[in-house]
Amino acid sequence: MAFLNQxxxxxxxxxxxxxxxxxxxxxxxxxxxxNAVKVCFLDLETTGLNKDTCKIIEFAGKVTAIDKSNGALxxxxxxxxxxxxxxxxxxxxxxxxxxxxxxxxxxxSIDWESVxxxxxxxxxxxxxxxxxxxxxxxxYLPLSQDKVWVCSVSxxxxxxxxxxxxxxxxxxxxxxxxxxxxxxxxxxxxxIHLVTHEAEELDNAALELIANAEKPTYKIAALNSPFExxxxxxSRRYRWDPQNRYWWKNLVLDxxxxxxxxxxxxxxxxxxxxxxxxxxxxxxxxx
Numbered sequence: 001m002a003f004l005n006q007x008x009x010x011x012x013x014x015x016x017x018x019x020x021x022x023x024x025x026x027x028x029x030x031x032x033x034x035n036a037v038k039v040c041f042l043d044l045e046t047t048g049l050n051k052d053t054c055k056i057i058e059f060a061g062k063v064t065a066i067d068k069s070n071g072a073l074x075x076x077x078x079x080x081x082x083x084x085x086x087x088x089x090x091x092x093x094x095x096x097x098x099x100x101x102x103x104x105x106x107x108x109s110i111d112w113e114s115v116x117x118x119x120x121x122x123x124x125x126x127x128x129x130x131x132x133x134x135x136x137x138x139x140y141l142p143l144s145q146d147k148v149w150v151c152s153v154s155x156x157x158x159x160x161x162x163x164x165x166x167x168x169x170x171x172x173x174x175x176x177x178x179x180x181x182x183x184x185x186x187x188x189x190x191x192i193h194l195v196t197h198e199a200e201e202l203d204n205a206a207l208e209l210i211a212n213a214e215k216p217t218y219k220i221a222a223l224n225s226p227f228e229x230x231x232x233x234x235s236r237r238y239r240w241d242p243q244n245r246y247w248w249k250n251l252v253l254d255x256x257x258x259x260x261x262x263x264x265x266x267x268x269x270x271x272x273x274x275x276x277x278x279x280x281x282x283x284x285x286x287x
Contacts, residue, residue, distance in 0.1 A: 002163070006200050007176035019177040021189035025075035027065055036065040036074055037210050040122035043187040044133050045098050047086050051135035051287055055086035057100055059110050060184030061118045064192055071204025073196040080118050081185045083108035098182045116143055124148045124213040128168045128191055130155075130285040138286065148213050149285045152195060154250070155212040156205045168194070175199070215252055217279040220259055222247040222267055225274075229267050236262070250279065 007014055045058035060081040065074040083105045095101050119125065120143070127133035130151035137144035153166045163174055169181050172190055175197050179190040195205040222233055223246050230240075230247070238247040251259055256276055264272040 003174050004176060004199055014176070016173060017177050019172075019179050019190060019193050020186070021193075024073070024189075024192075027075035027077050029078060031065060031075070031077050033065060033074065035068060037068045038077060038121055038123045039064050039066050039206070039209070040119060040125045041188045041192050042125055042127050042133055042137070043184040043191070044136055045094075045100060045182065045184050046136060047088065047090060047094060049132075051132065054136075055088070056084050056110065056136055056140065057086055057090065057094075057105050058083050058098070058184040059115065060188045061115065062185070062188050062192065063118055063121050066196070066206050066210065068207075068210055071196060071206035071210070073192065073206075078118050078121055079185075080111070080114045082110045082114075084110045100183075110140075112141055115141060119143055119147060122147070124150050124210070126150050126152055126191070126195075126209055128152045128187070131287055134285050135287040145286075146282055148281050150209045150213045151285055152191060152205070152209065156195070156208050161199075161202055161205070212252075213281070216281070217284050218251045218253065218256055219248055219277045219279055220251055220256065220263070221275045221277075222263060223274050225267050232266060250284075251276075 003014055009015070040061050040063045042061045044056050046054045046056055048054040058081070062079040063077040065077055066072070067074055083100070085105045085108050090100060090102055090105070119141070125144075125147050127149070128151070130149045130153070134144065134149050152168075158166050158171065163171060165171070168187065168191060169178075172178060172194050175194060177190075177193065180186045181190070195209060198204065222229075222238060225233065225247055233247040236249075238249045240247055260272045260274070260276070263274055264270055268274075
């Protein structure tokens, strides 16, 4: 499956609609519902991809109430967005992608108290490629380091849902809509719409995010793997850790035995010699 069947008409044509956050219900700031999970959807625009040296130029966060029984969006509880002057020139490539210029951010700064207010209300924080956004938030705001983060790239099994790619823009198109991408609040609104989307014969993806927020994660490391096995590890979605010099990936509990057997057979000539460590719920997606 690529496009959802429900958006293909009888003439086998697809008409996309533009989504800009319309239709969201605003809930009271003190909203409480025992059957709801408060989820903060968050997105950043930055001066580049280096998690240690680049700076935030735009922040957006929106706290939603999600029905934990069916994944439906109940409404918006709180939100905050702001430009942020990095006090350095924004590279032309970043401006080309985001449309954000030096003049747009000049004189703006993020109110971190407002960000703290938003994050404090959330049971979990969701970002598309959460390890990237979290790396910046953990640097700027200690509160972020103690929150449970969930990734809408890796904590939703998009292939099992019939989608062969994980990029937010293409996933939204396959679900029948498009949006102004690479602007923080627009990305946030689109992500909320995507994961709470009703799809035939499928639970809302929001349910999968909420479930995975409560599941322990485990890191399996291919310690001292032979150099010639790097390509097979890459093809199995292992990542290289240049500091510790090993290949690794994250798993859930019921995947560990299968992965250890695979590693024993394909990397270690029959005997598993790697390592498996449990990752605490608040340590998931930390760099």
